[in-house]
Amino acid sequence: MxxxxxxxxxxxxxxxxxxxxxxxxxxxxxxxxxxxxxxxxxxxxxxxxxxKDKYDIKNKLIAHKTKELFDAAWKALDASGKTGLEDQLVFIIDYILDLLKSDLPLLNFISKNLVMGALKTAFWSEEEDSDESFNDRYLEMVRQDPYEYEDVNVMLFTIVELAGSTCYNSILYGEPLPIEEYKPFLYRTVRLIIASHRVTPSDQK
Missing domain, CATH: 1.10.10.60 (Homeodomain-like)
Known part of the structure; x- marks a missing residue:
């Protein structure tokens, strides 16, 4: 440079x-x-x-901060040795939730825009200094999994939307449960969402 x-x-x-x-x-x-x-x-x-204006920098900041979260989660995932789409996605969510739990200003800043920030820019980033996008990494995880999946972007959107919206209330207000008590319910649902997108032998006929 x-x-x-x-x-x-x-x-x-x-x-x-x-x-x-x-x-x-x-x-x-x-x-x-x-x-x-x-x-x-x-x-x-x-x-x-x-x-363009302060709202433009706000939107780009949300995407920038969200990308930082997912980049940190990817590095931790690589070091963890986790395999399998279910365990990998649950690990990423858990890592990000722990980061947000320890940084409430960041949680408040990106909470209502997590899906926008993640799926629009952190996933399909066109920033000049960006490396491999989240979407590239995600699709590679899907390819490496022993199962086949359909509507993989819908699956990812649903999971991120679920985690982002429910965990905001759980971390800040303890609703419906404090976050550590809520995590098992969240991860069970995430696994069910993933399973629902698997292509079964009967689907392939």
Whole structure:
């Protein structure tokens, strides 16, 4: 990476980091673009090189933070040696839930947009600094599993939607149960969703 590209990346990261800090402390509505650029030490024109407005940086931040979560989960999964689609997906969910449980500002920031952030950008990322997308990794897990599956993107969407929406209330409010008590019910349902998408011999006739 050349010096110019490195400087551009540093400025974008400074804008991301500052916006995230302000959004999670002051709130999105109370944060102005001038607040972000002043604290980031970046010219206002530089902001508009990367983002249309503060809602654009908010949406890209959600995707960026969500991608960071899934990237961390992938690394942990690789180190775990887990095999089989069921166990791998449950491991990823469990890892991410533990991260969110320890970072409530992040949970609040991405909670209502987890599916959008994950499936739209973290899964099918077009960022210039992105590596293999989540969707590539997910499809590879599906291919390596001994079972065949149908509607695999629908399956993934359903699982992420379920985990994102129910665990927000479980972590923050203990509803319907505190998260550690709720996890076994969640994972049982995740396994049932996966099983429901398996192609049986009768389906192949």
């Amino acid at each position: 050349g010096k110019l590209e490195e400087n551009k990346k540093k400025k974008k990261e400074a804008l991301f980091n500052t916006a995230y800090r302000l959004f999670t402390t002051k709130g999105i509505h109370a944060t102005a673009i001038s607040d972000i650029v002043n604290e980031a030490g970046v010219a206002k024109g530089t902001f508009y090189l990367y983002f």
